Amino acid sequence: MDSGIIIPEGYPFSGIELEEIISPYLVQKRVEEIGEEISELYQDKVPIIIGVLNGAFLFMADLVRHLHIQFEVDFIKIDSYGNNTKSSGTVRLLKDISADITGRHVIVVEDIVDTGLSLKFLKRRMEEASPKSLRFATFLYKPDVASPEVKIDWVGFNIDDRFVVGYGLDLKQIYRGLPGIYAINEDAKK
Numbered sequence: 001m002d003s004g005i006i007i008p009e010g011y012p013f014s015g016i017e018l019e020e021i022i023s024p025y026l027v028q029k030r031v032e033e034i035g036e037e038i039s040e041l042y043q044d045k046v047p048i049i050i051g052v053l054n055g056a057f058l059f060m061a062d063l064v065r066h067l068h069i070q071f072e073v074d075f076i077k078i079d080s081y082g083n084n085t086k087s088s089g090t091v092r093l094l095k096d097i098s099a100d101i102t103g104r105h106v107i108v109v110e111d112i113v114d115t116g117l118s119l120k121f122l123k124r125r126m127e128e129a130s131p132k133s134l135r136f137a138t139f140l141y142k143p144d145v146a147s148p149e150v151k152i153d154w155v156g157f158n159i160d161d162r163f164v165v166g167y168g169l170d171l172k173q174i175y176r177g178l179p180g181i182y183a184i185n186e187d188a189k190k
């Protein structure tokens with residue numbers, strides 16, 4: 001669906017209109033469902049929920065408001081894209097977790113799994129600290145690209161291999177606040 005949002009000058013794909021692929025209503029409905037499932041699974045436990053910055057900040061914030069259990073939060077910041085629309089192939093750790101996760105139930109919350117490289121990096125980093133359990137949630141998943149090496153416990157939506165923005169995801173740092181998910185029509189690139 002056309003969104004009426006045109007990419008401004010000075011940004012990649014400027015002049016192209018964003019296409020809404022997941023509506024704000026469906027985003028919220030799915031996050032609520034995942035929240036219910038997590039609450040059910042972690043009854044009587046106090047997991048540490050680790051958000052992957054920057055992209056997962058909105059998903060994380062909405063998700064925890066649907067939990068009916070006690071939990072702690074922490075954040076890790078990594079980068080594999082820089083300001084580009086393709087993965088650089090290497091992951092840099094920009095900010096590590098501060099919580100001691102040894103012996104704890106850990107849930108890592110990602111915005112999107114594209115190649116799966118970041119996920120592999122996160123799994124290795126978490127396992128170094130020997131958590132009692134480790135699960136992964138991602139809001140978006142690109143099944144045509146991702147290597148299925150790491151099991152993902154909760155996926156919001158599977159999407160096609162297209163660059164998307166909104167709900168935490170950026171295009172050169174803009175569009176993170178859009179309430180739905182929007183694709184850039186790369187074929188329309190000038």
Ligand code: 5GP
Binds near residue numbers: 081087110112163164
């Ligand atoms: P991966 O390591 O799985 O290739 O990529 C994961 C990271 O790349 C995500 O956390 C996100 O920051 C970025 N990324 C991957 N695909 C997209 C996309 O379609 N749009 C945006 N904005 N970022 C993406």
